[in-house]
Amino acid sequence: MKKGVMRPGHVQLRVLDMAKALEHYVELLGLIEVDRDQQGRVYLKAWTETDKFSVVLREADEPGMDFMGFKVIDDACLSRLAGELQEFGCQVEELPAGELKDCGRRVQFTSPSGHRFELFAQKQITGKWGLDEVNPEAWPRGLKGMRAVRFDHCLLYGDELDETLRLFTEVLGFTLAEQVLDGGTRIAQFLSLCMKAHDVAFILHPEKGRFHHASFFLETWEDVLRAADLISMTDTSIDIGPTRHGLTHGKTIYFFDPSGNRNEVQTGSYRTYADTPTVTWTADQLARGIFYIQREVANTFLTQVT
């Protein structure tokens, strides 16, 4: 949080069929629908999040990620970072307050890896879903499916990882929590804003701007196993897991939404701090780094992106 960027705020995903997408994100993942707008976008949140929304779905004829947004500490910080992004060489576009419902003005830019990101300082605070602000109960009744706790991070595929790292560390104040080195080339970078092992991650890929997955946090390994049961019960397309990552040590399962966007639910990554040294994996141990238990990686995990 060295530069005032606090945390992931939201992700806007494209889906081929909104009704099917909502069955997935609401009934299976357990997000809560909070609003819709005139463009037909649907706004969702996970129950522990205090801002109004964290996932926006937009129907389109190609799946993938429109943008990922990070919340910054205040409006002055937003203005300062807009300037620093321009100095870095990014073309910065400002979107007015209300373009996303109940969200303040947003500053959008494209990373050297070809991904669209944005910063914002304000969003309507609606509080944790189903809990009173004063004397809150432990959890709300009526949560569905996997009962996702929060939108956690995205993993993105693209090129120009070195410049992307420079942008995220020098301008936006991320730290490099973990990396994979192939000789002198960094082929994966996991970036953290605060104490999570990653808030966004990038893997080297010849095409710019591809989306690998959006990840949601669960509290326990038992919850990940329960999510796996639900994936089977609903005949949802599974990718890999339940298993453990070497990288970040997260315990995880991967599956697909009905438009082919990959999702993860995970728990148990380690905590990192601004002074924690970067963890390095070498490319010859990549299989263990990605799937620590199986020590092999299905081809689709590395190649399937939207």
Place this chain on the structure above:
Amino acid sequence: MGRQYQVTETSSGQRFSCAEDQPVLTAMEQHGLFCVPVGCRGGGCGLCKVRVLAGDYECGRMSCKHVPAEAREQGYVLACRLFARSDLRIERYAKPCSESTVDPQQRQEVSL
């Protein structure tokens, strides 16, 4: 139980039956076959692209990145969104046709 059709994948010669309400890719997986690569099963990633050489079929929604309109006219479809309406002859997609994107099957050459 709905109608059953026979699907033949010509480059492998493998043949399997497929119910009319079941995507061709799902039928292939249920028969334990691998003649078409499996990705997201949701019409998004393009891994399971095939060309229908003969037969009648319908399609669900697919990413226009992997199956633009002109490719679709040439019989290209994603097998996870392909529903047989007669016996089908399909061919696993092998090389880029009209689209300008990186072929997802060729991505397998990339080490990461």
